[in-house]
Amino acid sequence: MSVESLVVVGASLAGLRAVETARKDGFTGRVTLIGAEKHLPYDRPPLSKAFLDRGEDELAPPRPFYRDERFFIEDLDVDLLLGSPATALDPAAKTVYIGNRGVAYDAVVLATGSGARRLPGTELLSGVHALRTLDDAEALRDALADGGPVVVVGGGFIGSEIASSARKRGFDVTIVEATPAPLARAIGADMGAAIASLHYRNGTTLLCGTGVEAIEGGGHVERVVLTDGRTLPAAIVVAGIGSVPAVEWLDGSGLTLDNGIVCDETLWTGVEGVYAAGDVARWPNPTFGSLQRMENWTAAAEQGARAVRNALDPARAQPYATVPYYWSDWYGDRIQFVGVPDADEVAWVEGAVDDDGRWVVLYRAGERLVGALTVRAPSEIMKYRGLIQRGASWVDALEFATSRHRARA
Known part of the structure; x- marks a missing residue:
């Protein structure tokens, strides 16, 4: 028909x-x-x-x-x-x-x-935000004009981007992440812990392994009570807890x-x-x-x-096949990931956690390249995406990384 x-x-x-x-x-x-x-x-x-x-x-x-x-x-x-x-x-x-x-x-x-997940029990409390729509973003931007401190619940890409923007405006910012390391599902636990160093370097407090017990205030948010008993002062709370x-x-x-x-x-x-x-x-x-x-x-x-x-x-009809591609901007640094994080091995091929230069990290499953993470290396990521799409072997991926590094030396 x-x-x-x-x-x-x-x-x-x-x-x-x-x-x-x-x-x-x-x-x-x-x-x-x-x-x-x-x-x-x-x-x-x-x-x-x-x-x-x-x-x-x-x-x-x-x-x-x-x-x-x-x-x-x-x-x-x-x-x-x-x-x-x-x-x-x-x-x-x-x-x-x-x-x-x-x-x-x-x-x-x-x-x-x-749609963005909302923090339960905060419907009658002003100053609590989520970010998914244009209206959400305008409301949060207006709130940031009034000052902090800011508490971000969730240390994923969205939460980290919001924290970065708030720090750029000079606010005290705390990220509360329930898991032991941020972004474990997105880029793996080891690299999630490594990339958390960007928060520490830029003055954002990151609290991992604890959740939110309550968000309190008299009409407007005033504090966040954590499951470990700590209390954080807050004028703005943003939920970055997924969608x-x-x-x-x-x-x-x-x-x-x-x-x-x-x-x-x-x-x-x-x-x-x-x-x-x-x-x-x-x-x-x-x-x-x-x-x-x-x-x-x-x-x-x-x-x-x-x-x-x-x-x-x-x-x-044709099938749709792809290699996932994500990017995020924190504190002026471009973070990019392609592929999947489920890997038997994660190997640094350029840079290190304490290095302010470019990072390139590869992910192996079996004998195949399945993922790549870069920080401050925007020209590299799509090359690795192409290798994954073509089913490149781990050996070929490491040789390619070595050749790229030598070409820039």
Whole structure:
């Protein structure tokens, strides 16, 4: 059956790329973009980085929109339905519902992203923030203008970026991380401990192995009580405790929901005409042969394009294979990771924990290169991503690292 009506649910990066790709590939049917937020699609990575900074002129940075409304309406010919989330999917009727309103589709791409986890019991307490949306970022930036101290709950990438921005503004900052080392799931426990040194060097207090017992204050947050009995003064508390895929609205739809929307290699959900992309998609990544769900910019962009191509021409659907790529900016240093952290060996091939220069660290599983971490080495990471994609051996990876180091000597 030919597709005459395409619906994209989620005005995210993945949703934007789906819409753009459909038109770029020549789709002339009706395109509808549904977004829960009132905003046009915008770039999320800056929200926890430069967007929180206070410029020299004290002016707020511009909102990081990808395109203006005119582009969507005139160039892409898209029907925009923003400010109201999708509430149900009826695959039998091929309809997405926004409350009582139904939007019919022949093909649909689900790209609803994920929502930030909130700290329980703080709903009536001002000064407690999470960071996921543009509105969240603006509220946090305004709060930072009033001063600290700042307590960040969670030492992952988002929490660390927020801590970095707060330190740049001169605040006393404490990160509370429940695990023995930050970022253990993202880059491995050993390298999580190593990269924590960036916090210490820049004056951020990092407390690992303890959790939050309570957040207290008289209307506005005043203190954070830890599970080990310590109490931290706080004027601002930020939750950096992860996110949850936005799939609740799909209950009863017949889709398989398990830490996201479970798909096949082509990002097809198993339901006719329904594909997924971005943070919500959990699919068997052919590169590693395992189910993965990725929350990163690169995967969202790539999946949005692949999902819509497959949705519009399922007879020629192509699998989506990738090497995960993450980056983060702390205290002026660029941190980048490619691959997966589950490894039999982690080897430093350049730099050291106490070195202010570049770091390059490789990850081995069996006889294969499966991951790479770099700090202050932005020109290196994509080369290792290419090696992982091609299935490079560990021996070849070490030889390549040696040759790169010699070339710069």
